[in-house]
Amino acid sequence: MVSKQRRYDSLVRALHADIYRFAYWLCGDKHIAEDITQETFLRAWRSLDSLKDEKAAKAWLITILRRENARRFERKQFNYSDVEQEFIEDTFSGSTEEHAEQHLLRRQIAKLELEYREPLLLQVIGGFSGDEIASLLDLNRNTVMTRLFRARNQLKDVLEQPSHRGQSNG
Amino acid sequence: MDDLKFRRQAYSDPHNQDPEFLKAAMGSPEHDAFLNDLRKLDNKIEQALKVDVPDDLAAKLLLKQQLQQHHSQRRKTGFAFALVASVAFLAGMTFTLLRMAPVDLSQHALAHVYHEDKALHIDEDVQFEQVNFQLASLTGNPSMRFTQQPGKVFYSTYCDFQGVQSLHLVMQGEQGKVTLFIVPLEDRLVLEEAFADNKYKGMGFATDNAYMLLVGEQKQDLNFVKNEIKQSFI
Numbered sequence: 001m002v003s004k005q006r007r008y009d010s011l012v013r014a015l016h017a018d019i020y021r022f023a024y025w026l027c028g029d030k031h032i033a034e035d036i037t038q039e040t041f042l043r044a045w046r047s048l049d050s051l052k053d054e055k056a057a058k059a060w061l062i063t064i065l066r067r068e069n070a071r072r073f074e075r076k077q078f079n080y081s082d083v084e085q086e087f088i089e090d091t092f093s094g095s096t097e098e099h100a101e102q103h104l105l106r107r108q109i110a111k112l113e114l115e116y117r118e119p120l121l122l123q124v125i126g127g128f129s130g131d132e133i134a135s136l137l138d139l140n141r142n143t144v145m146t147r148l149f150r151a152r153n154q155l156k157d158v159l160e161q162p163s164h165r166g167q168s169n170g
Numbered sequence: 171m172d173d174l175k176f177r178r179q180a181y182s183d184p185h186n187q188d189p190e191f192l193k194a195a196m197g198s199p200e201h202d203a204f205l206n207d208l209r210k211l212d213n214k215i216e217q218a219l220k221v222d223v224p225d226d227l228a229a230k231l232l233l234k235q236q237l238q239q240h241h242s243q244r245r246k247t248g249f250a251f252a253l254v255a256s257v258a259f260l261a262g263m264t265f266t267l268l269r270m271a272p273v274d275l276s277q278h279a280l281a282h283v284y285h286e287d288k289a290l291h292i293d294e295d296v297q298f299e300q301v302n303f304q305l306a307s308l309t310g311n312p313s314m315r316f317t318q319q320p321g322k323v324f325y326s327t328y329c330d331f332q333g334v335q336s337l338h339l340v341m342q343g344e345q346g347k348v349t350l351f352i353v354p355l356e357d358r359l360v361l362e363e364a365f366a367d368n369k370y371k372g373m374g375f376a377t378d379n380a381y382m383l384l385v386g387e388q389k390q391d392l393n394f395v396k397n398e399i400k401q402s403f404i
Contacts, residue, residue: 012231017223024221034224041231042238105218124216149181156211
């Protein structure tokens, strides 16, 4: 029991930030993200014995988290306009050029279709390879690479077209 | 690697470590600059994705798990308690049911005599008033009593006839001592008129309120005491 507790402690400390961020970018709301993270780790605790390899812990947690997130959709229809509000008030400080750019980028990431956004989150936050993302999302690798391509392409376009900035800030 | 393939791969994963991809990147300044741009973009994306994590999130996660753990342990304790309670209940029921099973008075009377051998060696010279007092406290029925001294009574005590409170007397027969059990009437008791083993002979009869069981070594002693009782007990 002690070693299970210790495993859980280190799991929480090592991965809670990544899991929370992944949840946040999945659902777009910091409170919901916190709830999902809580639920994810509780479930992880209950079935910690089924985690054999600590290296697989992150992928395992993300699988649990995605299931939790999907469950949320079953319970209640997701309101997209709320999400965008949340992104706007949450992140913008706007004092410097860099911040403005980051704000813009965050808005655009939030606006990405989930099918493009999710592989990007897994790659950048999760550090997963194309193959790993493919198995997590149950897609083939080519599809994953194409989606990653499109995701970055869209984000790059936005940053390179300043005209968008006025619109999106307006 | 052609240009299009290179660009696609660069977009898909700017940090791709595939040797062919890296070779293509270094093979042309254009590719190199293109890849550098994408890596810069990726750094920005990475920074943008790093939203603030609530300070106390890790602590909350641990606390929640501890609470849950505590809760499930309490549930387990509750289960254990229920289990123990069930076993106790079952044991109680079994005991009660056993006590309701028919009781063979004759066998029990013999066993009792052997068990309380010392009773046959005591002389307390008990008066019938005391016996009546014990009878009354046994049954709560003062009408069940001796009207006179039924010969000499050596010993008198309460005893348990498989759950039935009864009275254990040792009386003087014609020659030897006779043990008398007075057992209040109860449905589940089975009375035999005569019984015996190698050493003792036994006799049983019912009065209005009680079974009388006599155990002694000689038949005439039993008859003697029976007559005494018939004269003195109502």
